[in-house]
Amino acid sequence: MRREHPVFWIILVRTLQASGVAGAVHLLTGWPLTGPHALGLFLTPALCLYFIFVFVAPWSWGLPILNRLETDQKVAVLTFDDGPSETTAAILDCLREHKAQAVFFVLGESVEHFPDLIRRMHGEGHTIGIHAWHHQTFVGLGRRHIGEEVRQTQEALSLACPAALPAVWLRPPHGFKSLQALWFAWAEGMTLVAWSDDSRDYADADPESIARRVLQKLRPGAILLLHDGPDNRATVDAVPLILNSLRERDFSCVPLERDS
Ligand SMILES: [Zn+2]
Numbered sequence: 698m699r700r701e702h703p704v705f706w707i708i709l710v711r712t713l714q715a716s717g718v719a720g721a722v723h724l725l726t727g728w729p730l731t732g733p734h735a736l737g738l739f740l741t742p743a744l745c746l747y748f749i750f751v752f753v754a755p756w757s758w759g760l761p762i763l764n765r766l767e768t769d770q771k772v773a774v775l776t777f778d779d780g781p782s783e784t785t786a787a788i789l790d791c792l793r794e795h796k797a798q799a800v801f802f803v804l805g806e807s808v809e810h811f812p813d814l815i816r817r818m819h820g821e822g823h824t825i826g827i828h829a830w831h832h833q834t835f836v837g838l839g840r841r842h843i844g845e846e847v848r849q850t851q852e853a854l855s856l857a858c859p860a861a862l863p864a865v866w867l868r869p870p871h872g873f874k875s876l877q878a879l880w881f882a883w884a885e886g887m888t889l890v891a892w893s894d895d896s897r898d899y900a901d902a903d904p905e906s907i908a909r910r911v912l913q914k915l916r917p918g919a920i921l922l923l924h925d926g927p928d929n930r931a932t933v934d935a936v937p938l939i940l941n942s943l944r945e946r947d948f949s950c951v952p953l954e955r956d957s
Contacts, residue, residue: 712745751836751875755893761882762874763866763953765893766918771948773919775799775939776892778828778868779926781807781814787933788925789817795940797950799823801925802868802890805830805850812857819861824952825854826866826890835869835878843869843881866890866953872922890953892922896935899924904934911935912942 719737722728750756755764766774777788780801792799801818803825808815818825829835830846838846847867854861867887869878874889882889896911911921921939923932943950 712742715741715745747876751873755891760879761888762879762891763888763920764891765916765920766951768918771917771946772951773915773917773921773943773948774953775921775923775936775950776802776826776868776890777923777925777932778802779804779807779832779924779929781811781818782925782927782929784927784929784933785811785814785925786817788936789814789821789823791933791936791940792823792950793821795937795944795950797940797943798952799950800826800866800890800953802826802828802866803850803854804828804832805846805853808850808853808857815854815857815861819858822952824866825858825861825864826868826953827851827854827864828868829870832870834871834873836873836875838875838877840877840881840884843878844885847881847885847887865955890920892920894919895922896932898929898932898935899926902931904931904938907931907935908938908942911939915943915946915948 719741757764766772775792775797777785777799780803785801801823803815805827815825827847827850830849833846835843835846851862851864854864865887867878867882868890869875872891874891879889881887893916894911894914896907898907901907901910911923923929923936925932940950
């Protein structure tokens with residue numbers, strides 16, 4: 698789960714430390730908590746809150762962010778980042794065999810290399826979203842730069858499979874929801890898609906533990922994070938385990954729809 702990410706604890710501890718130190722200095726020395734000092738005291742927690750939101754928070758706060766589907770029905774959304782690549786075809790085969798649908802957040806540069814896979818994804822009813830062009834993090838990038846990454850990827854998609862457009866779902870690399878990314882998504886009518894359950898398949902070579910981890914807190918509307926990049930070989934073997942387990946629990950896999 699993203700809430701257990703170490704960044705969360707680092708930021709939380711630092712916030713408490715900063716506030717505690719400022720409070721202690723005020724108590725011990727009478728250092729005034731007015732003017733620029735007070736500003737610093739308020740800015741520190743405000744900045745910490747912002748960074749928690751960007752890096753780890755599972756909240757939407759009414760913004761165009763999707764962390765999970767609001768539903769009581771037994772549905773889950775399988776999402777794959779970092780493709781298409783050499784591993785994607787086997788994942789598509791497995792999805793077809795299980796009559797399951799998924800969402801692929803693609804990298805523009807990979808779309809150029811694997812246009813056939815994009816056509817296949819679209820033809821088999823999967824949702825195509827945008828990850829980035831190269832996988833450069835959006836944190837620190839301005840709106841214009843983020844826009845270039847997205848528009849370049851949309852252009853590659855329009856060459857590979859015009860019917861896949863418009864691609865309205867955006868998952869920034871690493872899931873970092875920077876203010877600029879949010880602003881861009883809002884202005885372009887796109888939605889940032891986070892996840893509720895992380896398989897951590899990028900750090901695990903064991904398909905069984907990948908499947909177990911991503912399903913251990915399964916609830917209706919879950920958005921599951923997986924990867925179909927060139928290095929995610931274990932994911933190919935984890936997908937049938939995940940699909941079998943979902944079926945045993947009466948869950949079906951659904952694509953993303955605009956009113957999700
Ligand atoms: Zn990624």
